[in-house]
Amino acid sequence: MSESAKRSTVYFEPHLHRALRVKAAHTQRSLSDLVNDAVRAALREDQEDLAAFEARGEEPTISYEQLLRDLRAHGKL
Numbered sequence: 001m002s003e004s005a006k007r008s009t010v011y012f013e014p015h016l017h018r019a020l021r022v023k024a025a026h027t028q029r030s031l032s033d034l035v036n037d038a039v040r041a042a043l044r045e046d047q048e049d050l051a052a053f054e055a056r057g058e059e060p061t062i063s064y065e066q067l068l069r070d071l072r073a074h075g076k077l
Helices: 014-027 031-055 064-073
Strands: none
Touching: 014 031
8 A cells, every 4th residue: 555545434235344354354354455456446447437327418318208219110119
């Protein structure tokens, strides 16, 4: 962990805490490393989702009602 790392208190549900402790021991990593990796992965996923939304921003949209009519018209409902 770097010197610039910040300390924070996080409350886990008991079963999640137990699973993290077991995984940390099994992988010989700290709980902090596991949590930091999980948060990084979640943020990367958010970034990818936002990029996908931006890339598709110019696509036409239809209402839910139009979608249902289209599905019915094509025999999918």
